Amino acid sequence: MSSSILERPLFQEGNGGASPTLPLLSVEEVRQMVQKALSPELLRGRWRTEQGTLDGHCYVASEALWHLLDKSLWQPHYAIYMDEGGRATHWWLVHKDTLEIADPTKEQYNGYKFLDKNLEAGVPPYKIGKIGNFLTKEPSKRAKIVIDRVLFSYKLIQKLGDKQ
Numbered sequence: 001m002s003s004s005i006l007e008r009p010l011f012q013e014g015n016g017g018a019s020p021t022l023p024l025l026s027v028e029e030v031r032q033m034v035q036k037a038l039s040p041e042l043l044r045g046r047w048r049t050e051q052g053t054l055d056g057h058c059y060v061a062s063e064a065l066w067h068l069l070d071k072s073l074w075q076p077h078y079a080i081y082m083d084e085g086g087r088a089t090h091w092w093l094v095h096k097d098t099l100e101i102a103d104p105t106k107e108q109y110n111g112y113k114f115l116d117k118n119l120e121a122g123v124p125p126y127k128i129g130k131i132g133n134f135l136t137k138e139p140s141k142r143a144k145i146v147i148d149r150v151l152f153s154y155k156l157i158q159k160l161g162d163k164q
Contacts, residue, residue: 027069027102030150034065034104037149042142054108059134061104062091064146067139073097078132079125082115090125091132101126 025033038057054061066074074093081088092103106124113121119128134140139147 025154027100030068031065031102031104033150033153034061034068034146035107037064037146037153038105042145054105058091058103058105058108059089060140060142060146062093063134063140063143064150065102065104066093066134067143067147068150069093069102074102076132076134077126077129079129081119081125081128084115092124092126092129094129 035054038054038061042060043056062076066076073096075096076091077094078089078091081090090105092101092106094101103124109122109124111122114125119125
């Protein structure tokens with residue numbers, strides 16, 4: 001991975017799996033920054049019609065979040081289920097020690113009703129989740145775009161904070 005994408009400062013031990021790249025931020029703050037970095041041109045397949053929503057962004061968002069957090073402490077998870085459009089997959093991260101869930105697109109399930117009656121409406125399908133791996137060890141092209149946007153925002157926030 002080129003250093004222009006991720007500049008990794010020394011990881012601060014004991015920060016609960018928070019970001020070694022963004023050491024002053026919590027996991028939740030990094031999750032929210034990833035969410036804000038998503039845009040329609042990152043969507044693939046049937047999700048390309050979902051303008052202005054989180055639908056269809058879960059893989060690239062989770063992949064980007066994983067690369068921004070301490071990867072040794074977070075494990076990708078996924079669930080496959082059926083919805084009105086056919087087969088759907090959802091991705092998120094689980095902390096290996098605490099089992100905390102970091103899901104950058106969880107809000108897409110607000111008000112969502114599954115076809116499978118065993119899944120709770122409005123709740124991401126965590127209960128049918130399985131441990132998974134991303135397709136590449138390095139960030140994918142789309143994940144790099146999200147990571148670059150997050151790092152740009154982080155640096156901008158730092159500069160604004162320095163001026164105050």
